[in-house]
Structures are given as structure tokens and as C-alpha cells.
Amino acid sequence: MMSAEPAEPRPVSVDGPGALGLDLLLVPPRARSGWRVLPARVAAMCVVELQKLRHDRTELYTRAVQPALWLLIFGETFTRIRAIPTGGIPYLDYLAPGIIAQSAMFIAIFYGIMIIWERDAGVLTKLLVTPTPRAALVTGKAFAAGVKALIQAVVVVVIAAALGVSLTWNPLRLIGVAAVVILGSAFFSCLSMTIAGIVLTRDRLMGVGQAITMPLFFASNALYPVAIMPDWLRAVSTINPLSYQVDALRGLLLGTPSHLPLDFVVLIAAAAIGITAASCLLGRLAR
Amino acid sequence: MSDDAQTVADPGTTAGEAARDAVTCSDLSYSFGQVKAVDGLDLSVASGEIFGLLGPNGAGKSTVIRCVTTLLPVPSGMVRVFGHDAARERMAVRRLLGYVPQQLSADASLTGRENVALFARLFDVSRRERAARVTEALEAVGLADAADRMAGTYSGGMVRRLELAQALISAPRLLMLDEPTIGLDPIARTSVWEHIMAVRAATGMTVLVTTHYMDEAEQYCDRVALMHQGRIRALGTPDQLVADLRARRDDGSTPTLEDVFRDVAGSGLDEEGGEFRDVRRTRRTASRVG
Numbered sequence: 001m002m003s004a005e006p007a008e009p010r011p012v013s014v015d016g017p018g019a020l021g022l023d024l025l026l027v028p029p030r031a032r033s034g035w036r037v038l039p040a041r042v043a044a045m046c047v048v049e050l051q052k053l054r055h056d057r058t059e060l061y062t063r064a065v066q067p068a069l070w071l072l073i074f075g076e077t078f079t080r081i082r083a084i085p086t087g088g089i090p091y092l093d094y095l096a097p098g099i100i101a102q103s104a105m106f107i108a109i110f111y112g113i114m115i116i117w118e119r120d121a122g123v124l125t126k127l128l129v130t131p132t133p134r135a136a137l138v139t140g141k142a143f144a145a146g147v148k149a150l151i152q153a154v155v156v157v158v159i160a161a162a163l164g165v166s167l168t169w170n171p172l173r174l175i176g177v178a179a180v181v182i183l184g185s186a187f188f189s190c191l192s193m194t195i196a197g198i199v200l201t202r203d204r205l206m207g208v209g210q211a212i213t214m215p216l217f218f219a220s221n222a223l224y225p226v227a228i229m230p231d232w233l234r235a236v237s238t239i240n241p242l243s244y245q246v247d248a249l250r251g252l253l254l255g256t257p258s259h260l261p262l263d264f265v266v267l268i269a270a271a272a273i274g275i276t277a278a279s280c281l282l283g284r285l286a287r
Numbered sequence: 288m289s290d291d292a293q294t295v296a297d298p299g300t301t302a303g304e305a306a307r308d309a310v311t312c313s314d315l316s317y318s319f320g321q322v323k324a325v326d327g328l329d330l331s332v333a334s335g336e337i338f339g340l341l342g343p344n345g346a347g348k349s350t351v352i353r354c355v356t357t358l359l360p361v362p363s364g365m366v367r368v369f370g371h372d373a374a375r376e377r378m379a380v381r382r383l384l385g386y387v388p389q390q391l392s393a394d395a396s397l398t399g400r401e402n403v404a405l406f407a408r409l410f411d412v413s414r415r416e417r418a419a420r421v422t423e424a425l426e427a428v429g430l431a432d433a434a435d436r437m438a439g440t441y442s443g444g445m446v447r448r449l450e451l452a453q454a455l456i457s458a459p460r461l462l463m464l465d466e467p468t469i470g471l472d473p474i475a476r477t478s479v480w481e482h483i484m485a486v487r488a489a490t491g492m493t494v495l496v497t498t499h500y501m502d503e504a505e506q507y508c509d510r511v512a513l514m515h516q517g518r519i520r521a522l523g524t525p526d527q528l529v530a531d532l533r534a535r536r537d538d539g540s541t542p543t544l545e546d547v548f549r550d551v552a553g554s555g556l557d558e559e560g561g562e563f564r565d566v567r568r569t570r571r572t573a574s575r576v577g
Binding site: 022023024025026027028029030031032040041043044047048051052055056120121122123125126127128129130131132133286287 | 357411437
């Protein structure tokens with residue numbers, strides 16, 4: 001079959017370790033243990049995400065198109081109509097936090113597809129053979145989604161500010177905004193990874209992803225206040241973490257009345273449940 | 288660590304008596320539903336040897352690899368890696384492993400250096416040491432000049448060597464290579480193997496490799512095991528297996544390892560070889576490499 005290949009004698013180990021300059025690679029690294037593992041893995045995943053964004057910013061720009069259109073077309077039009085009770089603020093201002101949450105969610109929902117792609121490519125198996133507990137791997141991915149969504153949120157905030165939305169520039173509140181965006185993305189990316197662990201194929205996940213993102217968006221307070229919803233939709237909105245995310249963003253960015261403590265509790269709990277569920281199902285993807 | 292590197296100075300010869308085996312599977316069975324992928328397998332890989340696990344598609348090689356790499360649970364039997372139970376001490380086992388899966392697993396949207404740095408982080412290489420260690424791993428596989436190019440621009444052989452560097456970053460004692468040269472041209476194959484051999488010579492690590500290329504197994508492996516239908520049907524040095532078959536046939540012909548393979552697996556391979564998913568994955572890998 002491969003007769004053209006020269007028949008080499010079996011190599012004999014004559015080279016000492018120095019010959020290849022492998023001195024450092026002879027000693028295994030000191031293992032982190034206990035609580036130090038999780039932050040280290042999360043940092044590793046976030047670094048990769050930032051490196052990828054640095055190499056290729058196309059996604060950052062293309063993903064800015066949709067929120068920009070929502071604000072420009074939907075926002076500008078509905079501001080004129082004044083059909084939606086916003087509590088006295090221009091509709092564009094009311095809409096901006098909703099669009100931040102929406103664009104973050106759309107990014108996060110993509111993570112399930114990415115993890116299936118990584119499974120097909122062999123990346124996931126290789127990650128699972130590193131000393132990384134599954135929960136740490138999922139948390140890493142969740143926060144990487146958060147970092148990406150955060151950068152996207154900055155773009156949307158800049159667009160909104162350019163359109164004349166009066167946002168806060170209080171650094172403490174902006175840190176709060178960052179936390180809310182990251183927590184929300186962590187939940188939605190875990191939701192997506194959980195579904196990935198159930199359906200196992202990209203095609204099915206695309207279908208499910210499409211089927212849940214729009215309802216999640218419309219059954220929330222992103223576009224209109226909960227008060228004008230029919231009762232059944234209000235019930236859906238009450239269990240929709242996106243509503244709490246938008247409520248918190250509105251409160252922080254615009255200073256409108258909101259329920260910040262409740263919002264944070266719900267978002268943290270949702271992220272924790274999401275991470276747990278996705279970690280439990282990650283093994284199914286590895287088989 | 289250095290003690291173990293010393294004890295493996297002469298791999299292959301008195302493997303059985305070596306102080307500690309790198310991998311021991313005893314009575315390992317694994318079923319997917321009704322299908323028995325691995326059926327009461329006993330296997331031991333001596334510390335420091337290059338061990339080839341051969342067999343037709345669907346023979347159960349991948350399942351064994353997955354049990355050793357802690358990806359699958361061990362439902363029945365026992366798998367130990369340097370004495371650690373692969374089912375119970377997963378983290379300890381993973382720290383001893385360098386794993387290169389069959390698929391091309393490097394991230395095309397990162398540079399070679401970033402690809403290796405990720406695994407340095409995942410294996411807790413300290414920040415102080417990281418850059419030097421990553422550079423050393425890239426040099427060891429001959430990618431120092433291409434380190435800052437995107438992995439997406441690498442050739443198939445370069446990607447394999449990059450994955451080798453990723454696996455080496457943690458100074459593993461056991462390197463697991465699943466079809467490392469699948470789909471590569473002969474020159475790239477030779478190059479990948481030369482780097483594996485050089486690293487093995489320098490570090491004394493144990494190498495467990497699966498391959499379909501009998502010529503590679505013959506040339507590079509200290510010992511090979513031929514698997515068929517979830518069991519090991521033949522085990523020994525390539526020379527031994529060939530000599531055994533020659534003695535059995537006794538017709539003056541000189542068989543190759545491929546003949547041994549045919550002898551063990553029978554000729555009806557087409558009917559049972561591999562699931563659709565395996566075949567698709569193999570073809571996909573081959574097309575991405577080529």
C-alpha cells in the first residue's frame with residue numbers, strides 16, 4: 001500500500017531530553033485544586049472568545065445590524081405613534097434596554113449550536129479529557145457567551161446614544177448593566193446547551209432555537225409593558241428570565257422604576273439552574 | 288516523574304514485568320443497546336512502549352479509547368491508567384493523558400500559539416511559565432515559524448502536529464492518538480510520526496495509538512493488538528505476529544502485518560464494518576485534511 005515510503009529502522013532513543021529542547025515539557029504543571037479550578041477555566045474560555053473576536057470582527061458588525069434596525073425602524077416609528085404606554089419616557093428610550101437584552105439573547109442561543117459543532121469537530125471531546133469538570137466547562141462557555149454579549153451590548157448602547165436615547169453614564173450603574181447582560185447570556189446559552197444535550201443534532205437544535213427565541217422575546221417586557229399583555233401572556237412573561245433582565249436594564253440605564261433585587265435573584269438563580277442542567281446533559285454529547 | 292521516565296528506557300522487551308503498566312483493562316465490556324462494542328477485553332500497555340491498537344471499523348477500538356480517556360463510564364470491568372481508576376479518579380487520569388482525537392480538533396479561528404495556550408490554561412500551567420512552555424511545545428513539533436498564523440491556514444499535517452503540541456503541553460505520561468495520520472499524504476504521515484518518535488525519545492512517554500495503516504504499525508509500534516468484535520484476537524510485536532502466521536501457514540510465503548490482520552478479522556469485513564456515523568466522521572476528517 002505504501003511501498004514508496006522508505007523503510008526506516010526503528011528509531012532508537014539516543015537523544016537526551018535536551019536534544020529537542022523539551023526541558024519544560026518534562027514536568028507536569030502544578031494542578032490547581034478546589035475552588036481555584038472554576039475561575040481559571042472560566043478565564044480560559046473567556047480569553048479564547050476575546051481572541052476570536054480580535055481576529056475576526058465580522059460577527060460583531062453583522063450582529064449589530066439587527067439591533068440597529070430595531071431601534072431605527074421599529075423604535076423611531078413607535079416613538080411617533082405613542083401607542084405603547086411607557087411611563088412618560090420616549091418609546092425609543094423604553095425600547096433600547098429591550099434590544100440590548102434581545103441581541104445578547106440571540107448571541108447566547110447560538111452557543112448550543114456551537115457546542116454541537118464542537119462535538120462534531122472533536123473539540124468537545126478534547127476539552128472533556130482535560131482536568132475540567134463538566135460544570136466548569138459549561139460555566140466557562142456561559143461566561144464566554146456573556147463576554148461576547150457584553151461587547152455587543154456596548155455596540156447597541158453606542159447606537160442608542162447616537163439616536164438620542166438618554167442613558168446613564170454612572171459607572172456603578174454601568175457595572176450593574178454588565179453584570180445583568182452577562183447573567184442573562186449565561187442563562188440563555190445554558191438553555192441552548194441544555195437543549196443541545198437533549199436533541200443532539202444541529203438541525204433539530206436550529207429548529208428548536210428558532211421556535212423558542214421569538215416567543216421568549218415577544219413574551220417579555222422587551223417591546224411593551226407587561227401591563228398591556230393578556231393574562232396568559234403575562235403569566236409566560238413572569239417565568240421568562242428575559243423580562244427580569246430587561247426590567248433590570250431599564251432600571252439601571254434609564255432610572256425607571258424597577259425591581260432590581262428581585263431581578264438579580266431571578267437572573268442568578270436562572271443562570272445557576274441553567275449551568276446545572278447543561279452540565280448534567282453535556283455527557284450525552286460526548287458519547 | 289523522572290523516575291518513571293528512567294524505568295522505561297528499554298520499551299517493549301520485558302514489558303509484562305515492568306514496575307507499573309501505563310494502561311490496564313481487565314474484563315472490560317461495553318454495550319450500546321444490544322450491540323456489544325467491547326466484550327470482556329483484557330489489555331495491558333507497558334509503561335514507555337508504543338502500543339498499536341488495530342482492528343477493522345466497528346471492532347471496538349474507539350470504545351476502548353473512550354473508556355481509557357474517561358469519556359465513557361466503565362459499566363463492567365476495570366480500566367486503570369498508571370494505577371488510577373478511569374471510572375472513579377477521572378481528574379487524576381486526565382492529568383496523565385495527552386489526547387489527540389481522530390477528528391481535526393484544532394480551532395481554525397485561533398493562531399497555532401493560541402490553540403496551544405488554551406490547553407496550557409486548561410492544564411493549570413502557571414502564567415509565569417506559560418509562554419515559554421507553549422513555545423517549546425510548538426518547537427517540538429516544528430511549528431515555531433507558523434505559530435502566529437491562523438490554524439485555519441495550516442495543512443493537514445501541520446494541524447496534526449499542532450494537536451500534538453496541544454497534547455504535549457501538560458507533560459502527559461500517556462499520549463493517546465486516535466488515527467493520527469488518517470487522510471494525510473505519505474510525506475505528512477512520515478513527518479507526523481517522526482515528531483511522535485522524537486518526542487517519545489525525549490520524554491519517555493507511553494504512546495497508545497489506533498491506526499488502519501498496517502505499514503505504520505509495523506514500522507513504529509513496539510507491540511500491537513488486533514481487535515475484532517470487541518476482543519483482542521492477536522497480541523505481540525509486529526515481528527512476532529508475522530512470524531507466527533508464517534509458521535502456521537508453512538507455505539514458504541512471507542506474510543505482512545496486513546495478512547495477519549486479514550487472518551484475524553476474516554474477509555467478511557464489508558458487512559459489519561462501522562456505523563454510518565463513524566464512516567461519515569472518518570470521511571469528513573479525511574476530506575478536511577486532504
